[in-house]
Amino acid sequence: MGPLEVSGTMARRDSRLLSVRQSGLVRRWLGDPVLLADLSWGQLDTKVLHVRAGNREFIVKGAGGANHHIGRELTAHRGHTGKLIAAGLVGRLLHWRREASLLLLEYQPGALVEGTAGEYCADIHAQAGAALLLLHRTEGRRDTEHEAAATARALRWLDASHRIDAASEAAARQRLAEHGAHPVTVVPTHGDWQPRNWLSNHGTLRVIDFGRFGFRPAATDLCRLTVQQWDTHPELEAGFLTGYGADPGIRDAGPSSCCARPSAPRCGHTRWAMRLSKRRATGC
Numbered sequence: 001m002g003p004l005e006v007s008g009t010m011a012r013r014d015s016r017l018l019s020v021r022q023s024g025l026v027r028r029w030l031g032d033p034v035l036l037a038d039l040s041w042g043q044l045d046t047k048v049l050h051v052r053a054g055n056r057e058f059i060v061k062g063a064g065g066a067n068h069h070i071g072r073e074l075t076a077h078r079g080h081t082g083k084l085i086a087a088g089l090v091g092r093l094l095h096w097r098r099e100a101s102l103l104l105l106e107y108q109p110g111a112l113v114e115g116t117a118g119e120y121c122a123d124i125h126a127q128a129g130a131a132l133l134l135l136h137r138t139e140g141r142r143d144t145e146h147e148a149a150a151t152a153r154a155l156r157w158l159d160a161s162h163r164i165d166a167a168s169e170a171a172a173r174q175r176l177a178e179h180g181a182h183p184v185t186v187v188p189t190h191g192d193w194q195p196r197n198w199l200s201n202h203g204t205l206r207v208i209d210f211g212r213f214g215f216r217p218a219a220t221d222l223c224r225l226t227v228q229q230w231d232t233h234p235e236l237e238a239g240f241l242t243g244y245g246a247d248p249g250i251r252d253a254g255p256s257s258c259c260a261r262p263s264a265p266r267c268g269h270t271r272w273a274m275r276l277s278k279r280r281a282t283g284c
Contacts, residue, residue, distance in 0.1 A: 017035075017047060017049070018047060018060070018102075021100055022062045022100055022101075022102045025095075025097055025102055026060055026102075029094070029095045029104055030051070030053035030058065030104070031054075032053070033052060033053040033058070033060075034051060034052045034053070035049055035050075035051055036050045036051060036052055036057070037049070037050040038050075039059075044063070045063050045064045045067055046061065046062070046063045046067060046070065047060075047062045048060075048061050049061075056107075057107035058094070058104055058105065058106065058107050059091065059103075059104070059105040059106070059107050059108075060102070060103070060104055060105075061073070061103040061104075061105065062100075062101060062102045062103075063101040064101065065101060067101060069211030069212070070098075070102070070103060070211070071098060072191075072210065072211055072212060072213045072214065073209070073210040073211045074093070074096055074098055074103060075213060076210035076213035077092075077093035077103075077105075077210065080135065080138045080139070080188040080213070081093075081135070081210070082138075083135070083137070083138060084131060084134050084135060087131070087134060088206075089134070089206055090108070090206070091105045091106030091108045091206075093105055108199055108208060109199075109201045109206075110199030110200050110201035110202075110206050111199060111200060111201075112195070112196060112198070112199060113196075113198040113199065113200050113205075114194070114195040116200070118195070118198075118200045118203075120233055120236065122236055122239030123239065124195075124198070124200060124203075124205060125229075125236045125239040125240040125243070126239045126240060126242045127243060128193070128198060128205060128243065129239070129240035129242065129243025129244030130243035130244065131205060131207055131243075132190070132221060132244060133243070133244045133245060135187075135188055135189070135190060136187045136188065136189070136218045137187075138187070138188050139187060140185050140187045141186055141187075141215070142183050142184070142185055143183065143184055143186045143215070144183045146184055146216070146217070147179070147180075147181040147182060147183075147184055148181035151176050151179070151181060154172075155173070158172065158173060184217050185217065185218075186215040186217055187215065187217075187218050188213065188214075188215060189214060189215065189218065189220055190207070190210060190212065190213060190221055191210075191211075191212025191213055191216070191220075192209065192211070192224065193221040193222070193224065193225065194225055194228065195229065197209045225237070225240070
């Protein structure tokens, strides 16, 4: 497709892209940018646009007022991505308007790791471990309410319609009941740490999309990897830990924290909770 201008006219012509207000802010920041690609997933109303202005390229992210992902990403970039930026792993936040749900970021070169050989490459997972450690080490705090809230969310989720068989559901409920609520250490977490949010630029990792950022136990960032890539390729977990170091807070993340994540594969959370409990029991 040929390049298209990001403009108020375009917003009126195609409501799938930016609003008139958002387009006006982008023009104020960049002049007359050219749209190179619409990188949006299409699952929410978040729009991710790759644009060029002059000889530079940028990422524009916009969403509707009820979408919380832009706000989470802004919080991450304004307080917790400094070490990742210094390491060349994350694009800098250049402009933003929280009330307009709009961000302008540096463009990060590379291709999505998901669906490529890099998805099952131990070196990429090792780089991902090292990158995640930089994020987790930004800050840590004790939270006396996290586990109780996570358990309540997990139980509400189990009470709703799902695809988990009855035996696994009963086991998950038992684990949740046995775990109880106690203070845990929470750190800045990405919230969706997996190959679909990693870029590879000639084998060098980059990280994108902090739309699920939040303070959680460190191990919750491993939920998706555990039930996806690592489930069939355990050597990738070993590679990850060469980059991260010690197993990230595995003893400080209860099954409630990992079950109460409705955006990931539902049956996978039960497998994660069961696996986590087994690792606690064996001391692994």
